[in-house]
Amino acid sequence: MVYKSNLERVLSDGKFAVTAEIGPPKGSDPDKITSKAEIVKGCADAFNITDNQTAVVRLSSMGGCCILLKKNLEPVMQITCRDRNRIALQSDVLGAASIGIKNMLFLTGDHQSFGNHPDAKGVYDLDSIQLIQIVKNMRDNGIFQSGDEILSSNPDVFIGAAANPFADPFELRVDRLEKKIDAGAEFIQTQSVFNLDKFNVWMDEVRSRGLDKKVYILAGITPLKSLRMTERMKFHVPGVDIPEEIYNRMKKAEDVKEEGYRVALDLINEVKKIKGIHGMHITALFWEDIVPSLMKESGLLPRP
Amino acid sequence: MNVMIITKPKELECLVKSIGENPVFIIGCSECATLCHTGGEKEVLSMKEKLEKKNIKVTGWVVLDPACHLLNDKRLLKKHKNKVEQAKKILVLACGNGSQTVSEIIKDAEIIPGNDTLFLGEIKRLSEFEKRCDMCGECIQDLFGGLCPVSRCPKSMLNGPCGGSIDGKCEVNSEVDCIWDMIYKRLKEKGQLDRLKEIRAPKNWSKSLETRRTL
Numbered sequence: 001m002v003y004k005s006n007l008e009r010v011l012s013d014g015k016f017a018v019t020a021e022i023g024p025p026k027g028s029d030p031d032k033i034t035s036k037a038e039i040v041k042g043c044a045d046a047f048n049i050t051d052n053q054t055a056v057v058r059l060s061s062m063g064g065c066c067i068l069l070k071k072n073l074e075p076v077m078q079i080t081c082r083d084r085n086r087i088a089l090q091s092d093v094l095g096a097a098s099i100g101i102k103n104m105l106f107l108t109g110d111h112q113s114f115g116n117h118p119d120a121k122g123v124y125d126l127d128s129i130q131l132i133q134i135v136k137n138m139r140d141n142g143i144f145q146s147g148d149e150i151l152s153s154n155p156d157v158f159i160g161a162a163a164n165p166f167a168d169p170f171e172l173r174v175d176r177l178e179k180k181i182d183a184g185a186e187f188i189q190t191q192s193v194f195n196l197d198k199f200n201v202w203m204d205e206v207r208s209r210g211l212d213k214k215v216y217i218l219a220g221i222t223p224l225k226s227l228r229m230t231e232r233m234k235f236h237v238p239g240v241d242i243p244e245e246i247y248n249r250m251k252k253a254e255d256v257k258e259e260g261y262r263v264a265l266d267l268i269n270e271v272k273k274i275k276g277i278h279g280m281h282i283t284a285l286f287w288e289d290i291v292p293s294l295m296k297e298s299g300l301l302p303r304p
Numbered sequence: 305m306n307v308m309i310i311t312k313p314k315e316l317e318c319l320v321k322s323i324g325e326n327p328v329f330i331i332g333c334s335e336c337a338t339l340c341h342t343g344g345e346k347e348v349l350s351m352k353e354k355l356e357k358k359n360i361k362v363t364g365w366v367v368l369d370p371a372c373h374l375l376n377d378k379r380l381l382k383k384h385k386n387k388v389e390q391a392k393k394i395l396v397l398a399c400g401n402g403s404q405t406v407s408e409i410i411k412d413a414e415i416i417p418g419n420d421t422l423f424l425g426e427i428k429r430l431s432e433f434e435k436r437c438d439m440c441g442e443c444i445q446d447l448f449g450g451l452c453p454v455s456r457c458p459k460s461m462l463n464g465p466c467g468g469s470i471d472g473k474c475e476v477n478s479e480v481d482c483i484w485d486m487i488y489k490r491l492k493e494k495g496q497l498d499r500l501k502e503i504r505a506p507k508n509w510s511k512s513l514e515t516r517r518t519l
């Protein structure tokens with residue numbers, strides 16, 4: 001079989017895949033990306049570049065992916081529906097495919113009111129599920145959303161999506177995953193997992209519907225760097241669920257960083273055991289230097 | 305009438321600034337703006353008083369019936385012809401449409417909109433309004449149990465909810481109910497949750513009359 005990307009290869013081989021997030025800088029300095037990439041190089045199978053995450057203007061995901069490609073690292077380009085309509089989105093998919101970006105992850109996006117330009121007009125011409133379906137149709141049938149035909153070369157994309165098992169209404173959460181799979185998603189990166197009980201309830205339902213056989217699921221892991229970050233995520237980031245137990249561990253810790261590292265390690269070891277989990281996605285923003293030892297200690301090195 | 309164009313008054317300071325040169329003639333509206341308490345007789349008179357306190361001269365006032373009715377406006381404004389002509393600025397306490405109907409009739413003076421027009425909504429309680437419709441040109445609320453995510457989800461998601469819906473509240477504003485949570489509950493009650501499994505196609509925004517202006 002010919003794989004679209006290294007990430008797809010690792011997942012198809014049944015290996016536990018690892019993707020790592022690289023947050024692009026608030027500026028045009030490529031070294032800010034390459035220096036982070038140097039640290040996490042060899043620790044993951046592909047590297048996500050976020051698309052103006054939390055609606056804060058940063059170097060574009062396409063630009064960031066280009067920089068990674070030059071360094072021979074495989075990118076996962078994140079694309080949100082917040083800032084672009086269907087014309088720009090489809091055009092970006094073609095542009096990204098043309099320069100060799102194979103993995104793309106499609107999101108609706110964080111609302112603009114959270115970011116550093118709250119006065120902006122949000123676009124939301126499409127939602128993530130519609131965009132996924134459109135990209136699949138471009139790839140498999142050479143058709144744009146309008147029905148017009150692609151004239152030269154369909155974009156060969158490994159299609160990713162996000163899932164949040166911790167948001168409400170909980171009963172709809174697996175339905176939405178299923179909808180994303182029906183639309184064309186081939187791999188899923190989940191919201192950061194802290195509440196293992198809830199995650200397991202979600203996974204039970206995922207397995208009972210056989211969805212883990214239809215899509216690769218990468219559990220989100222976010223190491224907590226400080227008590228402040230823990231509290232911000234617990235109380236202010238919509239859709240994140242940090243249980244009291246982890247919050248208490250962080251509160252009582254003498255060395256908070258060390259404890260955050262331990263919590264992450266414990267979570268990795270737990271999610272590795274969950275049936276139907278095919279890998280993990282690690283987000284250690286501004287704390288990339290712990291990724292190598294975290295990977296090593298959890299037995300995930302060397303990468304296949 | 306309990307569905308209407310919801311408006312809110314602009315700040316007085318901001319109005320005084322945009323009025324600049326006076327005198328002013330004030331126009332209200334007998335319908336939506338009256339019900340919203342942004343342009344009925346009471347608000348028009350209180351505006352007159354407030355402006356006069358700021359040393360802005362007011363030549364007269366009228367409450368149109370309603371402001372968005374071109375023929376009625378022409379008829380009613382005729383009666384105030386002199387006072388309108390004396391004014392340099394016309395302050396309209398109606399919706400954005402009402403102000404433009406007025407600007408079609410009064411050409412010599414500058415029109416100042418006194419309200420910000422927000423949405424088409426219903427009156428929940430006295431002075432409590434809720435957005436219900438963006439007038440998108442192709443109503444699809446039947447797909448969602450009679451609840452409109454186009455106008456009531458800040459991301460207009462047709463395949464919602466997003467990942468930020470918590471405890472039935474919207475991630476964008478925790479004082480607002482997540483419309484997708486409401487859709488879920490309503491369809492569950494009706495035993496129609498299956499409807500949410502279908503992927504809803506991208507919306508046809510060209511129906512929104514963007515490129516046409518009259519019917």
Ligand code: SF4
Nearest residue numbers: 437438440443444452
């Ligand atoms: S679908 Fe369109 S017309 Fe119908 S309620 Fe929503 S915004 Fe209004």
Ligand code: SF4
Nearest residue numbers: 457465466474475482
């Ligand atoms: S929380 Fe609900 S209403 Fe708010 S943006 Fe998400 S889906 Fe839309």
